[in-house]
Amino acid sequence: MRSANPKAGRHQHGPAAYPVEDLRKAEQQVMATLPEGALMQRAAAGLAVSCARVLRERTGGVSGRRAVLLVGPGDNGGDALYAGVRLVGRGVAVTALLTSEKVHGAGIHALAAAGGRCVEVGPETAVEAWTHLEAADLVVDGLLGLGGRPGLREPAAGLVDRIPDHAAVVAVDLPSGVDPDTGATGSSHVWADLTVTFGAAKACLLLPPASAAVGDLEIVDIGLTPHLPHEPLVRRLAxxxxxxxxxxxxxxxxxxxxxxxxxxxxxxxxxxxxxxxxxxxxxxxxxxxxxxxxxxxxxxxxxxxxxxxxxxxxxxxxxxxxxxxxxxxxxxxxxxxxxxxxxxxxxxxxxxxxxxxxxxxxxxxxxxxxxxxxxxxxxxxxxxxxxxxxxxxxxxxxxxxxxxxxxxxxxxxxxxxxxxxxxxxxxxxxxxxxxxxxxxxxxxxxxxxxxxxxxxxxxxxxxxxxxxxxxxxxxxxxxxxxxxxxxxxxxxxxxxxxxxxxxxxxxxxxxxx
The missing domain is CATH 3.40.1190.20 (Ribokinase)
Structure with a gap:
């Protein structure tokens, strides 16, 4: 029998991913110890840093660039909106395309107050929304989160189809249109260059076929780790x-x-x-x-x-x-x-x-x-x-x-x-x-x-x-x-x-x- 390698264990281990139920429980435990909205602000801060880095790497700078936020219902849309506020503060022209009536209200007001633009996507504003997308240097996918299912519906699907090839795509938490727990995908979903996820990876980020749509994976620490099970659902060995x-x-x-x-x-x-x-x-x-x-x-x-x-x-x-x-x-x-x-x-x-x-x-x-x-x-x-x-x-x-x-x-x-x-x-x-x-x-x-x-x-x-x-x-x-x-x-x-x-x-x- 062979012995373990004595030099092992000095370097970073591979990511661990968890099902939705475990992540929701961990989030609730952390939120119970924090002021209202603090967890979302932690996530938005990390997301904004990653978006700025992507802009710098892809375009050579941050100020003067154009970012489009694809915003759906739920907290991922709120994360995107608050990250947009921080990007406006760095000189980025930010437009949020709102695909639902149930978007994060406080996030919309914060972005508008900072100088960002919000467009409710509908038949009358479709051309305007497409114009903003075509000019974007960065597209932030905040359409769906842990409650999402495989595939996208209109108007989200149409917007995703019109993301230009030259734009960098950053997904918030997971690429919209994939199943968070199984990695299944529908006929329409986001293909990200970078996925910024919070606390821990969601199972879909390591499970095929969704894992092919993740791009690079970055995990922002928001304090969930002590509240997660010892053994994840999925792990990737490094x-x-x-x-x-x-x-x-x-x-x-x-x-x-x-x-x-x-x-x-x-x-x-x-x-x-x-x-x-x-x-x-x-x-x-x-x-x-x-x-x-x-x-x-x-x-x-x-x-x-x-x-x-x-x-x-x-x-x-x-x-x-x-x-x-x-x-x-x-x-x-x-x-x-x-x-x-x-x-x-x-x-x-x-x-x-x-x-x-x-x-x-x-x-x-x-x-x-x-x-x-x-x-x-x-x-x-x-x-x-x-x-x-x-x-x-x-x-x-x-x-x-x-x-x-x-x-x-x-x-x-x-x-x-x-x-x-x-x-x-x-x-x-x-x-x-x-x-x-x-x-x-x-x-x-x-x-x-x-x-x-x-x-x-x-x-x-x-x-x-x-x-x-x-x-x-x-x-x-x-x-x-x-x-x-x-x-x-x-x-x-x-x-x-x-x-x-x-x-x-x-x-x-x-x-x-």
């Missing part, structure tokens, strides 16, 4: 977190203590999947690999990696299914069944996922409930595989539905199987049956290439064999996989083997810092 979790071999380690990974992968049609999965595992630092597969795949693995031991034996964890075809006339399905029966931690990928529903039905407890397997099993589907798995488990789902609400469906799969689920995508989610999740988005778009998932499975399998829990192994693997892809790419195309070859140096860089 370099310091990964370094802290990484299992470093102690001086006394031998290959067995470093972890032995059993790999059931590949088939006559897909021998390369086995080669890539083994490559990811070896580059991660597993002590030894025992490979189980058909003759041609075994030959390909042994040719690429002569240190691999062919045949079953004692292992600390199993990687199952990459490149396996359940319908093929080989012994791979039986080998997967034997590994699952072993009681060892198992990662189920690709072909193993297709065999899993039958295994589940055979091992459901006598009450019909689902036993908690999250400390032993890690499932690694992409959206299509997750849809098929859910459908096999009795919840008919299509791939497109998974892509629209990935967190919801990954959580459903975790609950129905009792396993930890890693849903692959441009943002990778790792979700436990209790709903707690990690969200990693380090990978470049070039990583969408054949075999990338096999390398990821190898990395995560090696970490399982080294003693990490499925939750930690999946999220740490997703981080390293994405960073290795970035190193391999350098801004250009990559192959999956390019990614595997960068894993060792990526880990070394993490542990040095």
């Amino acid at each position: 370099a310091a977190d990964v370094a802290r979790l990484w299992p470093v071999p102690p001086p006394s380690a031998d290959k067995y203590r470093r972890g032995v990974l059993g790999v059931v992968a590949g088939s006559a049609g897909y021998p390369g999947a086995a080669v890539l999965a083994v490559a990811g595992a070896l580059r991660t630092g597993v002590g030894m690999i025992r490979y189980v597969g058909p003759k041609d795949a075994t030959a390909a693995v042994r040719s690429a990696w002569p240190e691999v031991v062919a045949g079953p034996g004692r292992v600390q964890a199993w990687l199952l299914g990459s490149g396996v075809v359940p319908e093929a006339n080989d012994d791979q399905p039986e080998a997967i069944h034997t590994a699952l029966e072993s009681g060892q931690p198992c990662l189920l990928d690709a072909g193993a996922l297709g065999l899993f529903p039958e295994e589940l039905r055979a091992h459901t407890d006598s009450s019909g409930g689902v036993p908690d397997r999250s400390d032993r099993l890690l499932l690694t589907p992409h959206a299509g595989e997750l849809a098929r798995l859910l459908t096999e488990l009795g919840e008919e789902v299509h791939r497109e539905e998974v892509e629209v609400q990935p967190y919801r469906h990954a959580h459903a799969a975790a609950r129905l199987t009792g396993a930890t689920v890693l849903l692959k995508g441009s943002t990778t989610l790792v979700v436990r049956p209790d709903g707690h999740a990690r969200s990693q988005a380090e990978a470049p778009s070039w990583l969408a290439t054949a075999g990338a998932g096999d390398v990821l499975a190898g990395i995560a399998g090696a970490l399982l064999a080294s003693g990490l829990s499925p939750f930690d192994a999946g999220s740490v693997a997703a981080y390293v996989h994405g960073k290795a892809a970035g190193r391999a790419s350098g801004g250009g195309p990559i192959t999956s083997m390019d990614v595997a070859e960068q894993v060792s140096s990526t880990v070394a860089g993490l542990l040095r810092h």
Whole structure:
């Protein structure tokens, strides 16, 4: 077994995100200790500082620039209005476009008194509103907040559609038009360059697909942290977190203590999947690999990696299914069944996922409930595989539905199987049956290439064999996989083997810092 990295823990950790219910409770506790309106003024002050910085970075200055506030009902609109007051004080020409009759009255009066302009958006003022938008250097999105739902209605949707490309967009708390708790988006929502959120990140800021609309994320401290739960709903690991979790071999380690990974992968049609999965595992630092597969795949693995031991034996964890075809006339399905029966931690990928529903039905407890397997099993589907798995488990789902609400469906799969689920995508989610999740988005778009998932499975399998829990192994693997892809790419195309070859140096860089 490896020890924790002694240098870890000195740097900033990744953001933590919470559901609406937890944030509202924390806000109420803080407001009870403050004068009325003080919490909003704290938020507006931080928002104004960020807006001024964005103007300076994008246009070279603050005074003389034009800002448009998109103001809806609720406190986010109030935050935007009071931030506008502060921007007027710095010489910014501020216009607030009011999209509702229920906007923050005191904020409107404060902005007007400071010298800002307010326009109620309607049929008679639409052209005026569009004119202000077209001339804006900065657009501040204060349309919807924690009470928002996916999609925008008119007139907000029309205004968002007319935001000019040259304008910087700063979202207040979250991009309007996304679901705060699930990250689901509608047909119309804000795409921000920067999201300034208050107290703590909202779950949607880390959950796809909404997380793609966040831009840069900045969290303004308004005193909520002491009142929030110890464990957030979603966390994104940063370099310091990964370094802290990484299992470093102690001086006394031998290959067995470093972890032995059993790999059931590949088939006559897909021998390369086995080669890539083994490559990811070896580059991660597993002590030894025992490979189980058909003759041609075994030959390909042994040719690429002569240190691999062919045949079953004692292992600390199993990687199952990459490149396996359940319908093929080989012994791979039986080998997967034997590994699952072993009681060892198992990662189920690709072909193993297709065999899993039958295994589940055979091992459901006598009450019909689902036993908690999250400390032993890690499932690694992409959206299509997750849809098929859910459908096999009795919840008919299509791939497109998974892509629209990935967190919801990954959580459903975790609950129905009792396993930890890693849903692959441009943002990778790792979700436990209790709903707690990690969200990693380090990978470049070039990583969408054949075999990338096999390398990821190898990395995560090696970490399982080294003693990490499925939750930690999946999220740490997703981080390293994405960073290795970035190193391999350098801004250009990559192959999956390019990614595997960068894993060792990526880990070394993490542990040095």
